[in-house]
Amino acid sequence: MKTLLLENILTAMNIQPTRKQKGIRIKTVTDDRSEISSHTLYFRYNNKEVPVEKIKRYKNVFIVTDKPFSDMDRLHSEQIIMVKDLKDSFYKFTSYYRHLFNIPVVAITGTCGKSTTKEMLKHILEDKHNVQATISSKNADYYNLSYLLGIDEDTDVAVFETAVSKIGDMTQSCKYFYPTIGILTMIDVDHTDQIRSFDDYVAEKVKIMEGMNNEGTLILNKDDPYLSTIDTSKFKGKIITFGKNKNAIFRIKRIQYNTSGMTYWVEYKQNDYKGYIPGLGEHNVYNAAASLAAAASLGVDLNYALKRLSTYHHMGSHFQIIKLRNQITLVDDTWKSNPASLRTGLETLCKIASAAQRKIVVLGRMQALGKYADEEYEKAGHLVGDLGIDVLITKGSIAKDFAKPAIEAGVKSHYHFTEVDEIKNFFDLFLLPNDIVYFKTAGNGYDFDEIIDYLRGEN
Structure with missing residues (x-):
């Protein structure tokens, strides 16, 4: 952050600085109490308690607030910047800083x-x-x-x-x-x-x-x-x-x-x-x-x-290809799951898989979709079948909604699990050389990480 003069910030917020507020340098602006230190301007959102005792240990801490707070009188009056509309004052500050x-x-x-x-x-x-x-x-x-x-x-x-x-x-x-x-x-x-x-x-x-x-x-x-x-x-x-x-x-x-x-x-x-x-x-x-x-x-x-x-390196878990033993390919696409990203991931999987590979898809739930959820799970399930996925594995009660439309569309094998260890044990017996396994979820992210790490031999 660029160091600012408090008087310039206050002027941008349409506040006339007092004599004691002039010449003060501000090095931190925050709405997080834990970030308060010397030379800080703190915007007090949600009527949170102000850590007055902590503030007294620092030099030049100023609080922008639209309501009084406990022990306010223990601070110097120039430290309290009372405003009518905290949000309006805050966005006057962001506009001021951005346009510097x-x-x-x-x-x-x-x-x-x-x-x-x-x-x-x-x-x-x-x-x-x-x-x-x-x-x-x-x-x-x-x-x-x-x-x-x-x-x-x-x-x-x-x-x-x-x-x-x-x-x-x-x-x-x-x-x-x-x-x-x-x-x-x-x-x-x-x-x-x-x-x-x-x-x-x-x-x-x-x-x-x-x-x-x-x-x-x-x-x-x-x-x-x-x-x-x-x-x-x-x-x-x-x-x-x-x-x-x-x-x-x-x-x-x-x-x-x-x-x-x-x-x-x-x-x-x-x-x-x-x-x-x-x-x-x-x-x-x-x-x-x-x-x-x-x-x-x-x-x-x-x-x-x-x-x-041409030298760009992709972010992890964004259709990340991982080679395992026995020529097994793992695809980690667990960064997010919504209808568009799932559709793209499945289509890409089928583009890269050879005719000799079993295509195994492991799905957790998609992002919360409100009233569109039933329709989108049905569409995605049908897509799994239409693309010729060989095996569908679902984890968690919501992900199970992929199964019925997928089976209707031609998926011959479906397995459902609720626990991570169940999937690990299943893969120990089920995986064959040359399989390609695709993982996608918006929930249970740590669970999927654990399964992927297990298959990679990392735990």
Whole structure:
């Protein structure tokens, strides 16, 4: 975080600083009591108890609050910054801090592909630029402040995921980051336990345009049926599209599976480019195309960007191929499970499996889907059968909902378990040389990790 003067922060919050509040340097701004130390500005959310005794041990700690708190009189009056609307004051601060830096900020949203696209773009940029970015898939709103404050005088560009799990998430994220480039990867059913209507979920995602003040650069998946119908009439900035569609600006012309990655050809401004990305699945080519479009918007030479992508290392548990003894292949795709990511994972599995391999699929539950759950489990179960999966294994009571439609669609073998040790013992007897085993879940993550580690001989 850039060190700030308290008086400048207060002025940005429309508060007249007192004489004793002038000349004070602030090195930490937080809404987490555990992070309070000397030279801290603390925003007191949810009427939490203020650790007055702890604060008294530090120098220059100031509390922004909209309500009195216990033992407040034990602190100096200048330490208490009383405001009418805490949230409004907080977002005045985030706007002030963000606009201290005239840098491009990329915000990436979508149902799937956010983390990978972000990591790809970061990899393209980080050899020549100082990049502030979301860590792994940690994109929940409570990380936003720390990500924002990670921007400082040395930062050249920022790349953030802006996730949506409830109404208001996109608007809130944009009040931290004020993105200049927005990427929408793809849209499908997800988080419909909190956002009851799928239409409302889509609407929340596309609020990224409002969050950009309808300016800057918007990068859209031209092949996505939902994104192709959104209203962009109010967007006054530049729109760049990617996909196989012949009208896409970054047009994916051809895709080829290789042993451990994807070769692809894209057309941009009437020039053809060939690229390679480690990691399997057509979805990775779409993520690469989105990251290339963003890189080009940032002025990066496309040939350089393609070369950088060829050395990208995928995040763990994102369709991660693991070779076991007896020529058995394990696919760890347990990073997340929703209808879109499960469908993509199953289709990719069938692309890479040979005719001689038994295709074994181990499924836990998908993300909470609200009223769409029954329909989506039925669709996924039917897909398991339609793709010719040989063996379906389900773990947990909710995952069992995959079984009936899968059997109806032609899966001949189904096994259901509730305990980790049951699955370990089963695999000890069941696996044959040359099998390929695919794992996918949104729940019981530690259980699946334990099973995968066991098969790898790590426990």
